[in-house]
Amino acid sequence: xxxxxxxxxxxxxxxxxxxxLLVALLAVVLVxxxxxxxxxxxxxxxxAGYLASAxxxxxxxxxxxxxxxxxxxxxxxxxxLSVGSVVSLAGMAFGFMxxxxxWPLLPAAVGAVLVGGVLGAVNGFLxxxxxxxxxxxTLATYYAYSSxxxxxxxxxxxxxxxxxxxxxxxxxxxxxxxPAIPLQVxxxxxxxxxxxxxxxxxxxxxxxxxxxxxxxxxxxxATLSVPRVxxxxxxxxxxxxxxxxxxxxxxxxxxxxxxxxxxxxxxxPAITIAVLxxxxxxxxxxxxxxxxxxxxxxxxxxxxxxxxxxxxxxxxYQLLALGVVLILSALLNTLTLRxxxxxx
Amino acid sequence: MRRPAARAIEGQELALVGVLAVLxxxxxxxxxxxFTAGNLGAILFNVAPIALIGIGMTAVIVTAGIDVSxxxxxxxxxxxxxxxxxDGGTPMPVAVLVALGVGALLGLVNGGLVAYGRIxxxxxxxxxxxxxxxxxxxxxxxxxxxxxxxxxxxxxxxGEGRLLxxPNAWLLAVVLAxxxxxxxxxxxxxxxLYAIGGDAQAARLAGVRVRRRQLFAYVLTGAxxxxxxxxxxxxxxxxxxxxxxxxxxxxxxxxxIGGTSIVGGRGTVLGTMLGALLVGTVTSAVTLLGWxxxxxxxxxxxxxxxxxxxxxxxxxxxxxx
Numbered sequence: 001x002x003x004x005x006x007x008x009x010x011x012x013x014x015x016x017x018x019x020x021l022l023v024a025l026l027a028v029v030l031v032x033x034x035x036x037x038x039x040x041x042x043x044x045x046x047x048a049g050y051l052a053s054a055x056x057x058x059x060x061x062x063x064x065x066x067x068x069x070x071x072x073x074x075x076x077x078x079x080x081l082s083v084g085s086v087v088s089l090a091g092m093a094f095g096f097m098x099x100x101x102x103w104p105l106l107p108a109a110v111g112a113v114l115v116g117g118v119l120g121a122v123n124g125f126l127x128x129x130x131x132x133x134x135x136x137x138t139l140a141t142y143y144a145y146s147s148x149x150x151x152x153x154x155x156x157x158x159x160x161x162x163x164x165x166x167x168x169x170x171x172x173x174x175x176x177x178x179p180a181i182p183l184q185v186x187x188x189x190x191x192x193x194x195x196x197x198x199x200x201x202x203x204x205x206x207x208x209x210x211x212x213x214x215x216x217x218x219x220x221x222a223t224l225s226v227p228r229v230x231x232x233x234x235x236x237x238x239x240x241x242x243x244x245x246x247x248x249x250x251x252x253x254x255x256x257x258x259x260x261x262x263x264x265x266x267x268x269p270a271i272t273i274a275v276l277x278x279x280x281x282x283x284x285x286x287x288x289x290x291x292x293x294x295x296x297x298x299x300x301x302x303x304x305x306x307x308x309x310x311x312x313x314x315x316x317y318q319l320l321a322l323g324v325v326l327i328l329s330a331l332l333n334t335l336t337l338r339x340x341x342x343x344x
Numbered sequence: 345m346r347r348p349a350a351r352a353i354e355g356q357e358l359a360l361v362g363v364l365a366v367l368x369x370x371x372x373x374x375x376x377x378x379f380t381a382g383n384l385g386a387i388l389f390n391v392a393p394i395a396l397i398g399i400g401m402t403a404v405i406v407t408a409g410i411d412v413s414x415x416x417x418x419x420x421x422x423x424x425x426x427x428x429x430x431d432g433g434t435p436m437p438v439a440v441l442v443a444l445g446v447g448a449l450l451g452l453v454n455g456g457l458v459a460y461g462r463i464x465x466x467x468x469x470x471x472x473x474x475x476x477x478x479x480x481x482x483x484x485x486x487x488x489x490x491x492x493x494x495x496x497x498x499x500x501x502x503g504e505g506r507l508l509x510x511p512n513a514w515l516l517a518v519v520l521a522x523x524x525x526x527x528x529x530x531x532x533x534x535x536x537l538y539a540i541g542g543d544a545q546a547a548r549l550a551g552v553r554v555r556r557r558q559l560f561a562y563v564l565t566g567a568x569x570x571x572x573x574x575x576x577x578x579x580x581x582x583x584x585x586x587x588x589x590x591x592x593x594x595x596x597x598x599x600x601i602g603g604t605s606i607v608g609g610r611g612t613v614l615g616t617m618l619g620a621l622l623v624g625t626v627t628s629a630v631t632l633l634g635w636x637x638x639x640x641x642x643x644x645x646x647x648x649x650x651x652x653x654x655x656x657x658x659x660x661x662x663x664x665x
Contacts, residue, residue: 077607079466126649133606135410135466136652139596143645150638268470281464316481323474327457330467 015336018278018343022293033304042307052179054303059184062295063244064270066196067237069291074233075213075283081138083241084267085145087260090116090245092149095158095255113242120238124231149257159254169250188247197288214284272322273298276329278343285343356603360618375632391624392513393572397595398616399524400565407561408541408608409465414569416476417450418588421573423480426489426583443570451566455559492581499578513575525613541608597644598623601651
């Protein structure tokens with residue numbers, strides 16, 4: 001590896017401190033849409049209330065981006081294409097528990113998250129112990145899980161009364177001086193962000209995960225159990241997808257068997273946000289902060305685009321934006337790594 | 345160790361032929377309709393687009409790349425060709441050339457970003473999957489294109505699109521696969537694809553033009569996506585907005601089931617054709633047996649795991665892992 005150069009202070013700072021760059025981009029996006037609003041180009045006001053309500057769509061995406069962070073950091077081509085299917089299948093399990101078997105909310109939610117963890121463990125076992133390439137293992141389980149989710153209730157969504165009542169979980173919270181922020185941000189997203197951050201930065205396990213992702217041969221010589229660490233990354237991914245499943249069911253007020261796979265699925269935006277957040281696809285590099293700000297950026301960019309175009313045009317431009325952002329951020333990651341050897 | 349006569353066919357391909365034979369035997373015995381000319385023709389026709397794109401995808405994956413954008417690329421080709429025929433009354437040969445050109449151009453975007461932009465292929469094609477879908481939706485400019493005259497009958501599955509009962513689209517796939525098989529096995533630049541997938545750095549030092557070969561693999565896949573688009577249009581006079589969604593997964597499944605290693609350096613087009621046949625047979629079987637069609641994806645997933653698992657076991661025995 002090249003030694004880091006120390007010549008261009010400001011540029012190096014902005015490029016390697018990914019959060020700083022993303023916050024700057026976020027400011028650009030917000031100012032840009034404010035200007036468009038001032039010029040009467042938007043179909044609705046781009047105000048604080050709208051931005052706050054847009055956070056609802058950020059919750060599942062950010063959770064799945066955190067899931068991708070864990071598996072991509074674990075290295076050896078780590079990636080999880082199956083997160084969307086896990087959302088579908090764990091969501092159906094949640095629907096069965098709450099809607100048909102009459103379980104109380106809390107045990108059912110814990111059960112759904114555990115289902116996600118088991119599905120993630122299957123991925124982890126295949127990749128870490130049987131040494132399947134992650135792309136293939138999670139492609140296969142993407143197929144399998146989505147199929148099981150579809151046939152589990154004969155293609156029908158579960159939307160009985162108890163499931164419909166879950167929409168109470170998505171109410172807004174009124175805080176002083178702030179617009180109503182969706183409750184899920186505090187009940188689901190924040191705890192997960194804090195837990196993943198603590199695990200990655202304040203625990204020995206986090207050190208092990210980065211070590212394994214950076215160089216698994218060196219990690220083996222350092223007496224780390226590489227397969228066990230990798231397996232746990234996929235279990236973590238599954239658990240987070242399980243949380244996203246609970247959130248998604250509450251948002252739809254219905255457990256849909258295609259919740260995470262309809263259209264191009266949820267894995268795609270999740271991977272995009274992770275890469276934009278500075279997670280390097282070769283492993284060992286990536287932070288919770290970067291992923292969080294990237295999720296915020298993508299969410300508000302999408303929200304703005306919806307207002308900037310009439311009818312379905314806005315969602316079409318979201319596709320373009322997501323693709324362009326993904327390529328540019330990957331190029332940026334490559335350049336930064338080649339020049340400075342790190343992204344934080 | 346291996347006998348020269350057996351060299352033309354790899355172990356995984358032999359195993360696939362065996363699995364296919366057993367499946368066909370069981371299906372022939374348990375259903376009355378499997379071995380009818382109509383059903384076999386339908387399987388071959390349904391498999392043709394997957395096989396066509398799979399030929400290019402094999403080359404891409406052999407170079408240790410991947411292309412998940414083919415589903416959206418097919419949508420772009422289809423909507424352009426459909427509009428040309430519908431609005432402009434373009435004759436078939438021109439429409440097919442346009443399809444090839446548009447497909448190759450989209451492949452050029454992918455290949456350029458992978459080979460010269462040096463971005464990871466999964467990231468590039470994940471991004472272009474979105475961008476191509478955007479382009480397709482922009483051209484659609486409505487919900488769908490209907491009432492396309494039957495000018496692509498040669499590529500269709502009906503009477504005009506068959507030769508002695510075999511769909512032309514399938515014959516085309518077989519011929520192209522044979523050419524590709526020869527190219528990758530015997531032609532120097534074709535062998536280079538394997539060298540790049542094995543170790544791109546070593547290949548470059550050995551004088552292989554790595555970037556050019558990578559670019560070629562993606563452009564070829566794009567051109568074949570163009571052909572596959574013609575086959576899809578040939579089935580009916582309707583092109584809808586979500587055309588091609590999920591196609592990339594079917595193609596990758598066919599390639600992987602056919603024994604191509606996802607980490608590059610190993611695999612054959614023959615295996616891909618057999619893999620595509622297996623996917624088509626399973627789809628047909630699930631329908632004939634009256635099972636829910638969603639079970640198809642479960643079987644495909646299990647087949648991928650088994651195929652790759654067997655391959656991993658053999659690699660371990662050879663000591664290359």
